[in-house]
Amino acid sequence: MDRVSNAGPGSPGSAFGVPEPVVLVRDLRKSFDGQVVLDGISLEVGSGELVSIIGPSGCGKSTLLRCLNFLEVPDSGEVRLAGHGLSRNGGSWRRADEAAAHGLRSQVGMVFQSFNLFPHRTVLDNLMLAPRAVKRTDRVVLERDARALLDKVGLGSVAGRYPATLSGGQQQRAAIARALAMAPRVMLYDEPTSALDPELAEEVLGVMRTLDAEGMTQLVVTHEMRFARAASDRIVFMEAGRIVEIAEPDVLFSSPSDPRTRRFLRQFL
Numbered sequence: 700m701d702r703v704s705n706a707g708p709g710s711p712g713s714a715f716g717v718p719e720p721v722v723l724v725r726d727l728r729k730s731f732d733g734q735v736v737l738d739g740i741s742l743e744v745g746s747g748e749l750v751s752i753i754g755p756s757g758c759g760k761s762t763l764l765r766c767l768n769f770l771e772v773p774d775s776g777e778v779r780l781a782g783h784g785l786s787r788n789g790g791s792w793r794r795a796d797e798a799a800a801h802g803l804r805s806q807v808g809m810v811f812q813s814f815n816l817f818p819h820r821t822v823l824d825n826l827m828l829a830p831r832a833v834k835r836t837d838r839v840v841l842e843r844d845a846r847a848l849l850d851k852v853g854l855g856s857v858a859g860r861y862p863a864t865l866s867g868g869q870q871q872r873a874a875i876a877r878a879l880a881m882a883p884r885v886m887l888y889d890e891p892t893s894a895l896d897p898e899l900a901e902e903v904l905g906v907m908r909t910l911d912a913e914g915m916t917q918l919v920v921t922h923e924m925r926f927a928r929a930a931s932d933r934i935v936f937m938e939a940g941r942i943v944e945i946a947e948p949d950v951l952f953s954s955p956s957d958p959r960t961r962r963f964l965r966q967f968l
């Protein structure tokens with residue numbers, strides 16, 4: 700199935716009996732001070748897909764991820780995420796937009812290059828803070844859930860430690876577990892392994908593979924071409940604020956259809 704083009708505007712496939720994609724982006728545009736950074740991005744991601752986003756520095760990858768959950772407000776375009784949606788066409792940011800953005804964010808877990816754990820909280824507390832703030836759940840249940848997530852990412856034994864005492868790989872796995880604690884439908888990663896030595900990066904990539912096997916939908920901005928090739932269902936190549944090419948990994952790496960993709964990939968060979 701070609702998930703890039705199977706849905707008409709405003710009716711994302713559902714009218715034809717095709718399941719709605721978990722992530723749907725239509726004609727997303729964003730400029731900073733007159734400089735176009737996203738120049739009409741459209742993308743659909745199906746449930747359980749792992750999609751890697753690659754492209755040269757400055758091409759808009761981080762801005763795209765940030766626009767997906769409205770950490771950055773796009774100038775125009777539409778984002779739909781697990782049934783929550785928001786479209787913009789210029790104009791001021793209204794209260795209803797904020798409510799819609801809040802709905803989108805509730806579906807998304809985000810992981811950054813720099814871990815961003817709360818330094819003065821234990822790993823366990825890092826996982827429990829947000830769920831405690833939004834859920835009226837018993838502390839015992841919250842702690843049980845948090846410990847189960849830490850076990851899943853291999854950090855059960857360091858639950859009581861502070862982030863600074865962990866390796867970078869452990870901190871990033873804790874950051875992933877913390878994002879998972881809010882039960883997101885989609886995980887977004889912005890160069891999650893760029894700050895890590897190769898063997899520590901491998902621990903983090905392993906967690907992402909596990910989540911993939913469990914059916915999590917994931918979008919990963921990465922420079923790890925081996926991971927992108929081995930683990931992605933599809934790879935998005937961006938340049939200068941546009942998607943140049945979307946393809947399955949073997950197709951993209953062995954016979955990219957656009958010369959710009961070929962030129963970019965050549966530097967990793």
Ligand SMILES: Nc1ncnc2c1ncn2[C@@H]1O[C@H](COP(=O)(O)OP(=O)(O)O)[C@@H](O)[C@H]1O
Nearest residue numbers: 731732736754755756757758759760761762763
């Ligand atoms: N908050 C901002 N204000 C002004 N310019 C920005 C801002 N964020 C990003 N940019 C610019 O947008 C372009 C794309 O940045 P970014 O999305 O971070 O690219 P990438 O993640 O692909 O390296 C760059 O030229 C960057 O300088």
Ligand SMILES: [Mg+2]
Nearest residue numbers: 760761762889
């Ligand atoms: Mg970036």
